[in-house]
Amino acid sequence: MTGWDLAIDFGTSFTTTATLAHGRAEVLEIDGSKYVPSLVCVDDDGTILTGRDAVNEAAMAPDRTERVPKRALVASEQVLLGTRTVTTVDLVAAVLARVAGEATRRLSGRPSRVVLTHPARWQAGGAELRRLTEAAERAGLGEPDLVAEPVAAAHHYVRTGDAVPDGGMIGVYDFGGGTFDTAVLRRRRDGFELAGSPGGDAALGGEDLDAAFMEILAEHAEALDPDTWNALWEAEGRVAERHRTLLRRDITQAKEALSRLPAVNLWVAGYDDEIRVTRREYEKAVEPLLARSVAELQDTVARAGTTPDGLVDVFLTGSTSRTPRISALLADLLGHVPGMRDDPKAVVVLGALSTVPGSVSATQHVRLPPRPQDPGRRPPAGPTPPLTPAGFAAPVVPDGATETVRRTPREDVTVRAGRHHAPDPPQADAEAAALIAREIAAIAEAAGVTDLVGAVSPTLHAGDTAEALRRPLVAAVEGVGTAIGTRHTPFPGLPPEVALQVLREGRAELGALGQALTRLDGVTERLTAW
Known part of the structure; x- marks a missing residue:
């Protein structure tokens, strides 16, 4: 097949890939999911593993695993995995090669165009974009078009039904698994440009919400049996590491499930009964983090020289943005519910496909191609249900998580046989x-x-x-x-x-x-x- 385009959204926690062929855009499923974990792991012979293979190996060999290669790409040129020194460009290239290879296998031949997305703060001429481009070349993708993530998201929303008049301004709220980004864009006839400097918080992401969930779980677990909980995090060996990895994975999935359920139950190794966590206590725990993200969006809007009332809308992207409390906080700020259609994890990669070939860098004007006239076309009725990778979500390890969850038993906790046994209440x-x-x-x-x-x-x-x-x-x-x-x-x-x-x-x-x-x-x- 000839004449097909490829877009890759290389994210901190997940990588999403989409193709455009015969006028039809499609998000690819790889390893049974549309969202490939971005973590990588080096096996015993030095091969860089990706996707499900990397997740499985990471459970046994955390010392040979880089869980956030996107952050590593920004921070340094090389990392130590086990006893091997590996360049961060090679780590990213392995992920890009994996997803691009799957697209090529299905559609055959090389893509006519390759688009990579990137945070708006990665500026033209900077080390981040240089390394990303080099990774693409090592992955056999040539020199890709580079489009800022908020610009790509805006393209998708506009092309799927949202009207933004010429000169109108929109906000983009991108809460991903590992980072949080904000931007304000101005519509210029057939495209968008940044209005003011983009914002965000590189130290804030879905993994921080995972850590808050872990704290709640720790409190419940310690109330039942503090020794068992401490042993879970202090035990050595591969079996213990696997238990911890599976628990982190379950926490990520349970957190996402609370977007649609009032409570979830988790099994923790060493406990006979499941431990229940409610949406109410989870939202109370993450409220300071979410409020911080909304304050950052307000600052970004102010730098653009406008106010929340002056925005046409705020569009949500990123895996964490489906958290119901986020919509509620933004609704309080804007006076209306923010825009969120389709799966927010795929918004960026689908929008990248609709940009004009040759557009590079978030600082340049990116034009939209002419929109086809289709009188029968209607915007989607509403957001699709959240999609969670089945069985192999990347086990996220927040910085300092071990120190956070290893606790000494509290003297005021009485350990009792069974679950919730105590003296009779009044x-x-x-x-x-x-x-x-x-x-x-x-x-x-x-x-x-x-x-x-x-x-x-x-x-x-x-x-x-x-x-x-x-x-x-x-x-x-x-x-x-x-x-x-x-x-x-x-x-x-x-x-x-x-x-x-x-x-x-x-x-x-x-x-x-x-x-x-x-x-x-x-x-x-x-x-x-x-």
Whole structure:
């Protein structure tokens, strides 16, 4: 086949690849997923492994693994993996060669055009773009077109239905697995240019949210058995390292699952029972990080000489941007729900395919090709469900994670046999919990969401502590709220949490549903005060 284009979004945690052939753009699945882990691992004979092979080897040989080669490319020219010194350009080239080879195998022949995306802060003439270009050449891709990630994202949104008038300004909020980037772009007829300097935080990413999740899990695990938790992180050997790697992978997947579920359960090696983490406690833990990201976006908007009200919209990209709390915080800033259609992980790579051949660097004007006239075309109805790599998400290791989770047993924690065994609480607590459980069930029925949440009857034991009685009730309230946001959303495609917030604001006009929301808020207040 001839006449096909290739785009690669080499990310900190995942790499996404797309092709354009016969007028059809498609995100490639490699190793069963559209998102290839960016980590690399050197095997015993010096071969650089990528994708699933690298993930499997990394579990056994963390000393020979570079988990964030994109950061390594910025920081230095070479790294020490095991006993071998490897250039960072070679590490990146291995990832690019792997995904490009898969595209070539499927479409045959060399691509007519190769586009690589990069952070807007990587400027023309800088070491980062030079090394990225060199990696592409070593991967056999020739000299690629380079397009800034926010510019590519803007192209995709515009080409899939969002109207931005000439001179209009948009914000791009890119919260990826390892970094956070912001930019404001100005529309110039058929393209975009940067307005003001881009922003972001190289030390903020989804892995920091993973670390916050780990802290919550550590608190729950230590409350059950601190010795088992400490042993998990202090044990040596390949079996222990594999347990830790699998736990990190499970945490990443559980964090993403909380975007659509009120709670998740995780199995931790050494514990007989699963440990439950709720969306409420997770969002409370990550709130400072998310608020920091919104403040950075505000600073970027100010540097562009405008205000949030002056933006046409803010477009979300990156694997972490689907977190419902992010949409809620940005909605408070903008006065409306930010733009998020399609899978945010693939927005950048698909947008890169729509840029004009020969465009390079985020500082230059990138023109959009003429948009085909298709009167039957309609923008997508709403965002697709979040997609999580099945079974082989890159095990992310936040800096200092070991120090964060290795704790000494606290003197005030009493280790008990089994799960949540404690002296009997006052009978009043058990009776109050039963009354609240019945009220939650009645609210679900009044709101017409019983079929979505099932029977709301949290398991309550007379011997449970007050906190143990409260936990399942909190999870039940969150489940009912998510179900209401899902079923009664005022606009298709809104995340359930944002939809619930909108419904709450207009409850006065919602009749029985509004009354149910007021009752739900009352239960939430009672549980908070408990």
